[in-house]
Amino acid sequence: MSVRITQAMIARGTLGSIQDVSGRLTETQRKMATGREITRPSDNPFGTSRALSLRTELDGLKQLQRNIDEADGWLTVTDSALDKMTSLVQRVRELTVAGASDSAGPTARNSIADEIDQLIKAIKQEANASYGGRYVFAGTETETKPYLVDGPDAFQGNGQPIAREIGPGVSVQVNTIGSAVLGNGNADGVDDGRLLDTLRDVVAHLRGGTPADANALRGQDLRDLDQGLQDLLRTRAGVGALQKRLEAAGARIGETQETVKGLLSKTEDADMAATLIDFSTQQSVYQSALKAGANIVQSSLLDFLR
């Protein structure tokens, strides 16, 4: 039996196909308006989960970039303070050499000692360098000045490391412990051989005035000062190396970010060219469907019977 085509079938078929095409048209229009391939999880569940994890990764990378910037700022402050300390210690060395010479009299030595006292204060001042209100040499006691400029030489901070995450699962210690460079002086009666201790020794020997003092100035003290300078330089080298490492890590993270961004865009952004072509194709299909529908629904045997 051949299929009878009835009016209701024609009407439903026509309406159904018009609705189908206009539904697809709306979908494409939404893609164009939002620029997104995925606007709801059900558009592409797998893509959504991929986009979610890529977004998390991207968030994490951006945060790492911020961490690196922050660590770099910290290290720059540290490096600059160490740099100034080095010049100050070099000045002390020059003064020490001058004071140790036989030609210098007690008055001259005393005034040199006075100047070195001031330089010690300046060095301690440098050790109190801060970044964003935080003392960078104080260990984790970042709100306590590591050294009392006008007080005893004892280190006020602690020896705890401060870590920054600079890569996924990679943490580095960004802080330099003040006491590891400058020490605690000899206030506690124990010589720790660190810079402040050495500087105090130099001042004491300058003021002492005995031949033994002069010998010490020429011998042990200069050697200790050189050792202190060596320590400073080594510390600075460490800081510099870390900054280099941060720079490399930052560049790598920047590259990864670009890759992840690309993947994310591929996953959730609409392909505009394809979408536009889809849109114009669907629009012409829609118009033909309307036209065909109008013609089919209109004509029947009624038009031809008289």
Add this chain to the structure above:
Amino acid sequence: MPVSSFMGLQTTLRGLLAQQRALDVTGHNITNAGTAGFSRQEAVMAAAPALRVQAGAVQGGGGSDLGAGVDVLEYSRIRDTFLDAQFRGQNTVLGDRSATTSGLERAELALAEPGDAGIASLLGEFWNGWADLANAPENQAARQALVDQGRTLAEAIKTLDTQLVNVGQQALAEYADLNREGGEIDAMAEEIARLNRAINSSVESGTTPNDLLDRRDLLVDRLSALGTVSVAPVAGFPGSVIVTLGGEELVNHTTSATFPITFDPGPPGGRLGALQRIGQTTVPDYREDLRVFAQQLVADVNGAHPGFFGATAANEAATIAVAATAATLAPGSSGAPGHNDQALAAAALRGGAADGRYARLVTKIGGDLRNARREESNAQVLTNSVDDRRQSVSGVSMDEEMANLVRFQRGYQASARAMNTASEILDILINRTGRVGL
């Protein structure tokens, strides 16, 4: 035996009347072309009982049956009950899938993913908050920001849970509304019961109540969207039917079920089944996933920073709350202002188990909805195609009716002409015969 002179008139009269009835039926079909559930009717014609001439009808004196014109045998409803059963089966599937789709769409809307208000993005900001705190543990503003981000996240989780509860409740409320005394199903059941009575009495008095049958079939069609239906005849009451919905007897002859119906043998299928499933299984499943996510989040964060989230009751997603304040927040375990081990540990949770569990929930809801949509459009196509086949049998085709109109009109005209001829013969017989020489 001689045949009556008026036999021709009688025969053509039958023709006129039959063609007129056929025209009436055509008119009925045309006017009901747009009526839902209408099946086209047909005036089935058959030759009228012949006039038996016992003897002398033919040469040799034998008898014969003389044709006596046409009669309408019955007004039949053109319908294929096998297609009805197929349509109802498909329609039940369609009812289920479309209810599932709209329920899941509400759940998806509650997620608000992907977007800035979604939990995924709030989680990202929360982890940023921890990382910023690790970079500046002394900073009060960073602490406050983290506490605020934590609260926003906790609120969003609680809101999502509440919205999911609402989705489930809405589904169950709609189920209860359909399946209540005086509800949609009840009204249809009672109408079927009334139709059963009317159809039964018609059938018993020997007529076929085509339009009542159409109406009853339409009601069963509508019921089939709500649940699995079956139709069986009632013994002893010809024309009457027993209708079951979801395996439970809905109408038996003239009695309809009491509401609400308890569906015993399992889910009733169709819209009712989908609503029940969403309310009782799907949404509780999603909430359980959300709960596991919240539990994971609380455990992980509190593992890194004890006491950041407060103690939670049995459902973590519904009770999650930030207990820490800017003052009690401890970025480092030692209490030294620059110490940041706890904040670092919490920041390292980004992309971990909690994020994974949430992403799984989003994927699950999205995937379920996508499947439901696809199944809905499949069911729609299948239902339409069965309905097309049904329409192809029962639907009114205007072209066909127009052709019939012409056919029956011509039949009527021809019958009238035949009657005219018979009349003229009689005219000659009555008025002109025997007037020789007048």
